[in-house]
Amino acid sequence: MLAISRSQLGLFFILLCPTNIIGLWWAVGSPLVMDPNSICRKTKRLAGRQAELCQTEPEIINEVAKGAKLGVRECQYQFRYRRWNCTSHNKYFGKILQQDIRETAFVYAITSAGVTYAVTQACSMGELLQCGCEATRSRAPPVPTTLGGGADGSAWEWGGCGDDVEFGYEKSKQFMDAKRKKGKSDIRTLIDLHNNEAGRLAVKNYMRTECKCHGLSGSCTLRTCWKKMPHFREVGDRLLEKFNGAFKVMGGNDGKTLIPVGQNIKPPDKQDLIYSADSPDFCLANRKTGSLGTRGRVCNSTAMDTSGCDLLCCGRGYREETVILEENCSCRFHWCCVVQCKKCTIRKDLNLCL
Incomplete structure (x- = not known):
């Protein structure tokens, strides 16, 4: 049997995938390559903003790797009973990422969501110097979703340590949305960028409010509230719903727009997943399509x-x-x-x- 090193396997995924960074993340996020620094060792293959992060904020890359691993686990959980079960432990996976199918759309979205989640969580845990708890000075008065409603007239204020999802969102966007071709658009790039954004919004748009009561003898004369991210399982569940209702699209004549395929179909919004090619049935092993059967x-x-x-x-x-x-x-x-x-x-x- 031919012996292949872990670094060779990581490079193999990078060369296979049309978008370098996704192949990199899935190599890093799986047991193939567990060292987060493997991402930055391939800086010559990364786009400018990605390479810049490696050079100026290497600690962010550690969270990128954690987010990729989080995305791997969630993808495998969500697809555990499906014909394609999101396995990343085989040479066929790169073939999946070369296609504009529903499964690829989910991979991009859940990876983007995972990176957003991991970076935001690291901020709240005080593990990154660039960020911390969410700034709440300019936020409107809280409307709690836990610990009651507030009809009792008790006072409210923002406090605690809210999750700074804006920071996680921006870092995920910076790292994931670096285009493969500067100054040039194509349908694949537009689809990838759309699905990246859908993954980030599955975290950002569903922040929940948590509160804690303060007062003597168990009274609740004051409630301190903060924003927290949803559980990542909720993010995965929501993206699976979007996967089931994903939109098939084609490129517009201007090369900058995507048009839904079919009559009387509403355009997909930013939270929908999109694809342009039909998926194989994944019933039988097929090296060309990446199906394990x-x-x-x-x-x-x-x-x-x-x-x-x-x-x-x-x-x-x-x-x-x-x-x-x-x-x-x-x-x-x-x-x-x-x-x-x-x-x-x-x-x-x-x-x-x-």
């Missing part, structure tokens, strides 16, 4: 959704197999501070696609 995938024989054997196995049928697994059981906590478990062997019946 679904042979051997675990399916649910009673489910009617995408995890059901009929859909996941593409009508080929499935076989039943019993596997023996070893799990921790009878766990007990011993003071202080050890948890001791026994090893139990269990039999599990699985349905595997033919």
